[in-house]
Amino acid sequence: MPTFKLDGREVPIEPGDTIMRAAWRQGIEIPHYCFHPGLSVAANCRMCLVEIKTDRPMLMPTLKWDPEKQAYVPGGKPKLTPACQAPAVENQEVFSKSPEALNAQAHVQEFLLLNHPVDCPICDQAGECKLQDYWYTSQGKTKRKRTEPVHKPKAVRFGPTIVYDAERCIACTRCIRFCDEVAHDHVLDMRERGNKNEITVSPGRELNHKYTLMTEHVCPVGALTSRDFRFKARVWFLRTANGVCNGCATGCNSYVDFDPRHNKVYRLRPRDNANVNKFWMCDDGMLSYHAIHEGRVLQPRIQNGETRATSPTEALKLASAGLSKTNGAKIAIVLSAGFSSEDNLVLAQFGRTVLGAQKFYLGANGGWEGDNILRNSDNNPNRAGALAAVAGAPVGSLSDLLADAESGAIEGFIALGGGVAETAEQLAPLHKLQTSITLASNVGPLEQIAHLLIPVTSFAEMDGTFVNAKGIAQRFHRAIHPLPGVTPAWQTLIDLAKLMGKPLALRDLAEVRGALPSTAIGTGTGAGIGAQEASR
Amino acid sequence: MEPIYEHEEETALELPSEPMRLNMGPSHPAMHGTIKMQLELDGEVIRNIDIVPGYLHRGFEKSCERGTWTQCFPYVDRLNYVSPMLNNVGFALAVEKLIGIEVPERCKIYRVILGELARISDHLTCNAAGCMELGAFTPFLWFVKVRDWIYDILEQETGARITHSFGRIGGMAKPPTDKLKQAVRDIIPQVDKVLAEVSATLVRNRIFMDRCQGVGTLSQERALSLGVTGPMLRATGVDYDVRKAYPYSGYETYDFEIPIGHDGDTYDRFMVRMEEVRQSCRILEQAIERLPDEGPINVDDPRIILPEKDEVYTTIEATIAHFKIVMEGVKPPKGTVYSYTEGGNGELGFFIVSDGSGTPYRVRCRPPCFLNLKAAEDMIRGNMIADVVPIFGSVNMIGGECDR
Numbered sequence A: 001m002p003t004f005k006l007d008g009r010e011v012p013i014e015p016g017d018t019i020m021r022a023a024w025r026q027g028i029e030i031p032h033y034c035f036h037p038g039l040s041v042a043a044n045c046r047m048c049l050v051e052i053k054t055d056r057p058m059l060m061p062t063l064k065w066d067p068e069k070q071a072y073v074p075g076g077k078p079k080l081t082p083a084c085q086a087p088a089v090e091n092q093e094v095f096s097k098s099p100e101a102l103n104a105q106a107h108v109q110e111f112l113l114l115n116h117p118v119d120c121p122i123c124d125q126a127g128e129c130k131l132q133d134y135w136y137t138s139q140g141k142t143k144r145k146r147t148e149p150v151h152k153p154k155a156v157r158f159g160p161t162i163v164y165d166a167e168r169c170i171a172c173t174r175c176i177r178f179c180d181e182v183a184h185d186h187v188l189d190m191r192e193r194g195n196k197n198e199i200t201v202s203p204g205r206e207l208n209h210k211y212t213l214m215t216e217h218v219c220p221v222g223a224l225t226s227r228d229f230r231f232k233a234r235v236w237f238l239r240t241a242n243g244v245c246n247g248c249a250t251g252c253n254s255y256v257d258f259d260p261r262h263n264k265v266y267r268l269r270p271r272d273n274a275n276v277n278k279f280w281m282c283d284d285g286m287l288s289y290h291a292i293h294e295g296r297v298l299q300p301r302i303q304n305g306e307t308r309a310t311s312p313t314e315a316l317k318l319a320s321a322g323l324s325k326t327n328g329a330k331i332a333i334v335l336s337a338g339f340s341s342e343d344n345l346v347l348a349q350f351g352r353t354v355l356g357a358q359k360f361y362l363g364a365n366g367g368w369e370g371d372n373i374l375r376n377s378d379n380n381p382n383r384a385g386a387l388a389a390v391a392g393a394p395v396g397s398l399s400d401l402l403a404d405a406e407s408g409a410i411e412g413f414i415a416l417g418g419g420v421a422e423t424a425e426q427l428a429p430l431h432k433l434q435t436s437i438t439l440a441s442n443v444g445p446l447e448q449i450a451h452l453l454i455p456v457t458s459f460a461e462m463d464g465t466f467v468n469a470k471g472i473a474q475r476f477h478r479a480i481h482p483l484p485g486v487t488p489a490w491q492t493l494i495d496l497a498k499l500m501g502k503p504l505a506l507r508d509l510a511e512v513r514g515a516l517p518s519t520a521i522g523t524g525t526g527a528g529i530g531a532q533e534a535s536r
Numbered sequence B: 001m002e003p004i005y006e007h008e009e010e011t012a013l014e015l016p017s018e019p020m021r022l023n024m025g026p027s028h029p030a031m032h033g034t035i036k037m038q039l040e041l042d043g044e045v046i047r048n049i050d051i052v053p054g055y056l057h058r059g060f061e062k063s064c065e066r067g068t069w070t071q072c073f074p075y076v077d078r079l080n081y082v083s084p085m086l087n088n089v090g091f092a093l094a095v096e097k098l099i100g101i102e103v104p105e106r107c108k109i110y111r112v113i114l115g116e117l118a119r120i121s122d123h124l125t126c127n128a129a130g131c132m133e134l135g136a137f138t139p140f141l142w143f144v145k146v147r148d149w150i151y152d153i154l155e156q157e158t159g160a161r162i163t164h165s166f167g168r169i170g171g172m173a174k175p176p177t178d179k180l181k182q183a184v185r186d187i188i189p190q191v192d193k194v195l196a197e198v199s200a201t202l203v204r205n206r207i208f209m210d211r212c213q214g215v216g217t218l219s220q221e222r223a224l225s226l227g228v229t230g231p232m233l234r235a236t237g238v239d240y241d242v243r244k245a246y247p248y249s250g251y252e253t254y255d256f257e258i259p260i261g262h263d264g265d266t267y268d269r270f271m272v273r274m275e276e277v278r279q280s281c282r283i284l285e286q287a288i289e290r291l292p293d294e295g296p297i298n299v300d301d302p303r304i305i306l307p308e309k310d311e312v313y314t315t316i317e318a319t320i321a322h323f324k325i326v327m328e329g330v331k332p333p334k335g336t337v338y339s340y341t342e343g344g345n346g347e348l349g350f351f352i353v354s355d356g357s358g359t360p361y362r363v364r365c366r367p368p369c370f371l372n373l374k375a376a377e378d379m380i381r382g383n384m385i386a387d388v389v390p391i392f393g394s395v396n397m398i399g400g401e402c403d404r
Helices: A019-025 A099-112 A130-139 A174-181 A212-218 A312-325 A341-355 A383-389 A398-407 A424-432 A445-449 A489-499 A509-515 B070-077 B084-099 B105-133 B137-158 B180-201 B206-212 B220-225 B266-290 B309-314 B316-328 B368-380 B385-395 B399-403
Strands: A003-006 A009-012 A049-052 A059-066 A071-078 A093-095 A162-164 A188-191 A198-201 A224-226 A239-244 A253-259 A264-270 A301-304 A306-309 A331-336 A360-363 A412-416 A435-440 A452-455 A464-467 A473-476 B020-024 B036-042 B045-052 B335-342 B347-354 B362-366
Touching (some): A003 A019, A049 A099, A099 A130, A130 B316, A162 A212, A212 A224, A212 A264, A312 A412, A312 A452, A312 A489, A331 A383, A331 A398, A341 A383, A341 A412, A341 A489, A360 A398, A360 A412, A383 A464, A424 A445, A435 A489, B045 B368, B070 B084, B084 B105, B084 B347, B105 B137, B105 B180, B105 B385, B137 B180, B206 B385, B220 B368, B309 B316, B368 B385
Parallel strands (some): A331 A360, A435 A452
Antiparallel strands (some): A003 A009, A301 A306, B335 B347, B347 B362
């Protein structure tokens, strides 16, 4: 592979690489704002200026102060090149840390901060802001300009999700390029020039496509802020777990940012994965974390005639009694395309070995539009994993379940809750069944019609695996702690089997994962494209 | 330690003559901190001794690995808490060496002044306690009286009498006050007066001499092989002082001498400390003359020194500087450094490892007390139990530094 030298280090070149991209692939950071590996090259921020060694340097005439002569003397400095735009050429020598390059970076940074407002204390970007980082690494000087900064509009509503602050904006056009190139919606553009330069929404439009939160995410500074996250948390208090989005069958890799002090998730961010989501996530996916804290099933509930909360111990006893008095072969096993492969596998095994059940059904979400960018037309994260759990046995839909309940072919069900396309009214006939148990993290139709509702952990409170539409099995990790007494569904089912006197062969997560079919075994947490752009 | 009752015969009729084990400390007035001595006694004579430190559970080195570099200063204050300023300066110099910066001349002189005041208070405390434990209560009060006045100066400068937390990477927390020079000029004669009074009444006192001379002798070879430094080493006749051997903060430009003893006994250690106080006064006199009234006290780098508050509130660069230093800390380059200064009890070294982040990767302290403590076993062994008190007093073990 051809290479070039960057600050004395050999860097391999892939066809079409710029200096910046080749360095980025190796995890070397050349300071930059406008460059983003998933977007086209703009070369407008000038932060990545580097010196390229050549036999005939283009020298710009300069005057330099000579302290000995006490006068300005003519000199020359080499013309610098933006690393994000200059193609990497074999055997070329590039210096990003030469005195001239460092000088240029320091001055570009000084210009970018020239009119910047004193906003760090109230800015959500503080702590992960490139302006702060590069001030420390590249500038390190206090202000020289003593005049009033240019003022521009603040807190401009761009749409339902995004607020724009023109004073903080450095006009790198990452958000414009994102809308054009990834979301294919030319809704943002630039107006005016120089000091008055600012981002604007197309006349008559709002920033309201399906990927608006990504504009906030690609913004290297605090100009675009998400109304969802604005003023909610300071980023240095947040910790991060690797997650997989459960919004649709694409299975975008995410970072789950949570505050361990409050045991609360505050946002999801895309995690690079070249094979799945590249650098992006959609709005619905990034906002799906709300389900971790809203509409949760907090306590086991009896909903059979009397409606009351109960304790986890009593709930398991009731479940055991209910399942024992019903003919096991007539109990429907309702898997969920929203639950992890582990949960579905253990439920299928529980049905087969403990109850002797033969009929499997799958609850799945509906009513969602896919697109050709990221959003899969199937809005269930794990349909493939749930189907793999029964190893080829026929799996009916919930309408099949309703029909079988009508005909008397089944007399009860045990279900993994999750979202389903049917409404509670449509499912109401199931309430007449002799036994009905739903394990769920959030309230939904299946939860409303069950006689017994047992809470289980949400995806942020457990380790698990989702298999996406392409058949890629991806693991996600626990971020926050579950409520006391609440366990993952697979664990609850193992406990229930033990209580019923027919313990399963599986005892812990490792054994459950060992029993997963090969198509559903995740390996690690996905392949990152580059470590450098992982966070921003 | 050897088992004590190894050759005991249960039927022996004589009076018990086998060694007796006695625990002195960890809670004992003569232990100068929480420390235990396991003595093996043959009558009144100490046949063997094992000194057991480690009762403080400070975890200073580990604690340093969770805050920023600047946040280590309160921890180092509590190393040798009798002369905290010397620790502050020592740690600051270590991080500055790692970053590769040098503080302005005014700051160097200021550090020398505060450091020498701390050294005087350290030596006075040690000798005061030594006198008192031998029954000489009056010299104790004289010494502690002057020490208190020195604390007054340090309080006036730093706001705290003992744990100042006054050092900063690249400078000091505040510039010297206007009153510093006069205060130091006033205190030097007072120190001289106390030294003269003690010299007149105590150092030729027969009882004091008998209790100290030839007691707790440490040979030069043994001291060197055990890594003993500071007044304890100099009392054995080795003229090793970091201020002269490897000068820092401009010590090479001051005119002072290193007092040495010749016997390495308790008396020599007492006298070396007395003389070092005089030498510190000499340094103070010179430093006070040199200290400029104007000029920067901190290095001129907003990445290291917090900017002024009015700048922080009005300019973005200073806001970012403030944010970076407070939230992430000063970031020394990746690397390791060993930096050493003359502390109150000897060579105070910091071996620090930086991974390039704002948090120390490792802060290892070479505490002079800990190495001196090992030598104390040699010094005490073979003496009478009553000699433990003056010998151990002259080691000046400070628990905070010993256990880290």
